[in-house]
Amino acid sequence: MSDYKAFNVVLADKVAHVVINRPEKVNAMNADFWREIIDIFRWIDDTDEVRAVVISGAGKHFSSGIDLMMLASVGSQLGPDVGRNAEKLRRKILELQASFNAVDNCRKPVLAAIQGYCLGGAIDLISACDMRYSTVDAQFSIKEIDIGMAADVGTLQRLPRIIGDGMMRELAFTGRTIEGEEARSMGLVNRTYADADALLDGVMGIAREIASKSPVAIRGTKEMIRYMRDHRVDDGLEYIATWNAAMLQSADLRVAMTAHMSKQKPEFAD
Template identity: 55%
Template sequence: MTTLETFDLRIEDSIAWVYFNRPERANALNQKAWDEMKVLFEELDDNNDVRVIILSGHGKHFCAGIDLELLMNVAQFSQPCEGRKREQLRKKILALQAPINAIEQCSKPVIAAIKGGCIGGGVDIISACDMRYCTDDAYFTIKEIDMGMVADLGTLQRLPKIIPPGIAREMAYTGRNVTGLEAERIGLVNRTFASAEEMYTEVMKVAQQIASKSPLSIRGTKAILNHSRDHSVADGLDYMATWNAAMLLSDDLMEAFQAKMQKRPAVYK
């Protein structure tokens, strides 16, 4: 694995714990962090020892989004031509979107475990995760509106497909904080917990359940869910038929049948 400066990675029993590791900056992400996040999730995607990923943050907060120093540098180009300057800016925005896309495109389920602030780019990141859990005192805010910006890294595309569109618009237009209990009520998180310790314990149980399933089937299920979200039912069913025509007859299927008949837990490669 790549040596990490802004993340902390621990892998045990097929579960990867990934932590934002800039607690002194509320886990705000500088350029190094954005670069490492993309490489990290691409490597975890290819790592056969990993079946599920838990994403959290060291320190008090989950993630404060993009580091303000990086944000100020994004629009600074020496190119005198306005057209070429805008072209470069567009490429820079796409480059910042890519690490978050890597989370969504990672074939392993990614579970966000959130405490403290999840601000700006942090909301972009959790919107790309498969599931979200948080503490009661966690809070979520689409902060870009208070900075004279339009959130541009995925929140406005993904969040309305997670929570009611009207609530997503309210958050985007007002920049208000949504705390843990409300986040559970609107479906932003699966569950909320009184403490970080309780949250991590329960998230670990969910991760262990996922890790015990057929890895091939879990990867396929994530791929199908992502495809179905963005396509019609008819397109989704057609894609599903093609997927299973390619993937159904696997060693995992035979192991599941044999384990059932022998009344034992299935053990997958």
Template identity: 55%
Template sequence: MNYETIFLTIENDIGYVKLNRPEKANALNQTAWHELKSIFEALDENDDVRVIMLSGEGKHFCSGIDLSLLLSVQNIAETCDARKREKLRKLILELQSPINAIENCSKPVIAAIHGGCIGAGVDIVSACDMRYATHEAYFSIKEIDMGMVADLGTLQRLPKLISEGMVREMAFTGRQVFGEEAEKIGLVNKSFESKDVLLEKVAAVAKTIAAKSPVSVRGTKHILNHSRDHSVADGLAYMATWNAAMLLSEDLHKAFQAQSEKRLPNFKS
């Protein structure tokens, strides 16, 4: 399936989403933001997809927001200062929504990162369930060098992934954190020596997840997100209610039967 700025294929229960503006280092223009949201909302509802792999075409994963879009923010046509700022707030919320769509997608999203992952690229991967990178990949909260505060989710999500001190160092300095250091601090699960190896290993992880019970995988993502944002007591109470409704599934029976017969289970979406 082809979009103007993103390439999408679906194969063997895996949705392969690839940012596709290599001539612009996969910088995200207005079209790309709309397509990113549309794709992840569609994949959320697509029964042919159980897990999603997100990567970038060309030399870089994503170099952030396209400068043309950033400059347009300064040209909001409104004479009233309050109305101008009201429109700016709405625009920022609109730019946050595609990244929220990644986090809210019921299917696990795995980011395969090579080259630069800058600014909005960090926002995007922070919303993914897992991140893998090449050694030469680098991450930069670049907004600080542009006289901005990162406003699309990095400062909210990254402290849930790595130490607060490291988040602050990255956010205050804008320095580049390369793949092996990213693995060391927990920003990525693992870094690999080349893009080819990265894509091969991430695809293998995606295939493993795609073979599991879709109901269990979707439920696990939902519960992990809920637990991240609530206390342990709240999370356990919610978990009890969730499994009271979801535990006695067809997939549970199929999993037990497959184990007793020493074979792999075959789940429907």
């Protein structure tokens, strides 16, 4: 693993812990953040030892969203030509989207552990994760509406599939803040914890449990879930039939069945 400016990354027990590490700036997402997260998730995808991923934020808060200084620097590059400005802005937006697409497209399950602020761009990030967990006092807000823009890095595309269309619209149109228990009640987070320590302990425990399963089975399960977001049921059934025609020949199936019959814990190859 390389040294990162916006993150700290640790691999232990087959779980990669990716920590947004700018606590003095409320973990705001600066240029380093957007660039490095692509490199990190490329490494995660390429490293067979990594079986699951936990994303958290250093300090009191998960993230306050995009760094406003970065937005200002983008604005300072615009000139008098509307067409050229639009082209430049479109390319920048697609570049930022690619950062969270890297999270969404990751072959390994990604769990978000959220405490304190989770605002604006941070909602885009957690929407790209597989599961979300928070403290009871975590604060969530689709904040873009309050700075005069529509969220453009994935919230409006991914969140309706997590909390439903109507609730997403309410949060996006109002920008209101919700806390952990309301987030849990609408399905934004799976579970809440009393404090940050309990949160991280609980989420790391879930990640380690996932990491103990067959990597081949986990990969297939995530791929099928992602595929079904944009396809019909019959398409999905056809895809899993083709996928499992190969994957059911994996040694993992024999290892799992033998362990189950002998009441032993299975050990799978990376």
